[in-house]
Amino acid sequence: MAASNGSSESSTAQTFTLGALSGTGTISGRNSLVIGSKNTSTVFSGTISSGGGRLTKQGSGELDLRGANEYTGGTIVQQGSLIVSNSSGSATGTGNVTVRSGAKLTGRGSIAGTVQVLEGGILAAGSPTNVGSTLKLGKNLTMNPGSRMVFKQRLLYCDKLTVDGNISLNGTLELQIQGAGLKEGRSLALFTAGGTVSGAFEAIEPAVPGEGLEWDLSRINEGILAVQAASALPSATSAEFRLIQSDNLPIYRINCEAATDPIKVEILSLTGKLMENLESPAPDCLVDLNNYSAGLYLLRVSANHKTKVFKIVKKE
Numbered sequence: 001m002a003a004s005n006g007s008s009e010s011s012t013a014q015t016f017t018l019g020a021l022s023g024t025g026t027i028s029g030r031n032s033l034v035i036g037s038k039n040t041s042t043v044f045s046g047t048i049s050s051g052g053g054r055l056t057k058q059g060s061g062e063l064d065l066r067g068a069n070e071y072t073g074g075t076i077v078q079q080g081s082l083i084v085s086n087s088s089g090s091a092t093g094t095g096n097v098t099v100r101s102g103a104k105l106t107g108r109g110s111i112a113g114t115v116q117v118l119e120g121g122i123l124a125a126g127s128p129t130n131v132g133s134t135l136k137l138g139k140n141l142t143m144n145p146g147s148r149m150v151f152k153q154r155l156l157y158c159d160k161l162t163v164d165g166n167i168s169l170n171g172t173l174e175l176q177i178q179g180a181g182l183k184e185g186r187s188l189a190l191f192t193a194g195g196t197v198s199g200a201f202e203a204i205e206p207a208v209p210g211e212g213l214e215w216d217l218s219r220i221n222e223g224i225l226a227v228q229a230a231s232a233l234p235s236a237t238s239a240e241f242r243l244i245q246s247d248n249l250p251i252y253r254i255n256c257e258a259a260t261d262p263i264k265v266e267i268l269s270l271t272g273k274l275m276e277n278l279e280s281p282a283p284d285c286l287v288d289l290n291n292y293s294a295g296l297y298l299l300r301v302s303a304n305h306k307t308k309v310f311k312i313v314k315k316e
Contacts, residue, residue, distance in 0.1 A: 013053065021063065029053050029071030029093065036061055048093065055092070057082045057198035062128075064157070065091040065109070076102040076111065097125060099147075102178065110131035114165070115139075121144030125191070126152060126159030131178065133159060142196070145202065147171035151190050154178035158188050161223075166195035175202040175209075175225070177286060182209045182227045191223035200271045207270065207295030208313070214296065217221055217271060230309070241301050241308045245254035249316050250289035252299070257283045258302040268298040278313070289314050 001283070013030045016097035019038035023046060025103065028035070030051030032071040038060030043064040048055065051257040059065050068089025075082070081104040084091035084274040090112035094314055097113055098135045099119025108127045115137050117123045123143070126133040131154040131160045145148055148171055151159045175188070202218070208214055210226045216226035242255040260281035276283055287299060292314050300309040 012052075020061070024166045025178065029069070029073075032056070032073060034058060035063055039080075054095070067091070068164045069093045071095065074098070075107050076100065076303075079103050081106060081128070082285075083107040084111060084135070085127075106136055110136040111136065112138040114141075116142045116144070117147040117149075117171070118144050119171075122150060123160075123161075124150040125161040131159060132157035135159075135161050137161070137163045137165075139163075140167070142168045143170045143199070146168050148174055148203075150176065152176045152178060153182075153188060155180065158190065160189065161191040163191065164194040167193045168199055169197065169221075171198035171201065172203045172205055173225070174205045177206070177209075181294060182213070184213060184227055184229050187224055187226040189224055193223070196236075197211045197221040197223070200273060202269060202271065202273055203293070203295060205272060215270065220271075240306050243299070243310045250292070252289075252310075252312065253285040254285045254287060254299070254301050254310075255283055256301075256303050257313075259283055261303050263301065263303045266300040267292075268300060269297045270298070274297075295302075 010256060015032040017034045019041050020042045021035045021044045022042035025046040026137040027048045029049040030053050031294045032053040034056045036057050039059045041062040045066040047067045048069040048071045050070040052073045056076045056078055058079045058086050060080045064083040064085055066085045068086055069091060069092035072095050074095030075097045077099045078311055084107035091109045091113050095113050097111055097115045099121035104122040104124055106124035106128055125135040131152045153175055204215055207226045212230050213227055214230040218230040244253040255266055256263055262279050262281055263285040265278040265285050265287055271274055294316045296315050297312045299312060302306050
């Protein structure tokens with residue numbers, strides 16, 4: 001359906017399934033719209049007027065909303081990409097926005113309602129084609145386990161996300177580094193919140209910013225991701241605990257000859273999330289990371305009231 005300079009109105013609320021939506025004009029917001037089954041990418045610069053209708057984006061294509069829309073029934077990004085490129089108002093009306101598995105919400109415009117990204121869904125800040133623009137959310141943002149928050153970075157520029165309400169972190173933080181890599185001391189201001197920031201990312205991609213570097217997450221709840229020199233790995237001949245790798249495989253033996261208590265090992269992600277608990281009779285505990293994805297992990301080892309943390313890089 002191509003909306004012209006006229007308007008599309010109906011006396012009763014209905015649901016319209018449209019293969020595509022493009023053009024300008026006004027569409028009644030009292031009707032619910034299911035858009036995108038043609039799997040094409042289109043731009044709609046018109047307005048969806050006030051009303052309780054809902055917009056559902058389906059199909060593999062992109063729908064770029066460039067107007068200030070007024071519908072109140074909410075938005076579901078079910079498939080493909082919904083791009084918000086409005087310069088005023090809210091591209092998605094006043095209702096809440098839900099991003100489902102396999103779908104993406106992106107853009108440099110503004111969204112008035114609460115945004116929730118479900119498992120498998122993607123929130124990508126900024127314009128899809130350029131680096132350095134900002135996506136603005138007027139209420140709360142919830143990233144669910146298994147979701148993905150994406151930012152592009154190139155040279156001095158980085159996409160940004162501003163949230164007027166609270167942010168609940170989870171899932172994966174993905175940084176798409178374009179051009180020259182990051183250097184020690186670089187800080188990236190990724191997001192800001194007008195309210196609180198809670199939770200933590202399950203993982204960061206890439207796991208390390210470059211050779212000899214690691215992520216500094218000390219200010220991540222302020223939206224700041226920094227790069228620092230990788231700290232030295234603990235010596236394998238530690239006085240209390242020894243970390244022994246098996247033939248360059250992601251299999252490690254924690255040894256403590258002096259231990260009388262069982263050896264306990266916590267496997268933690270880079271962000272501090274507990275991945276697994278292990279316990280074995282002294283003097284050894286085997287740690288097998290074969291089923292873990294590539295990245296940096298912490299092994300927190302304890303026995304006989306002593307604790308030591310080892311840093312492990314799991315390679316592809």
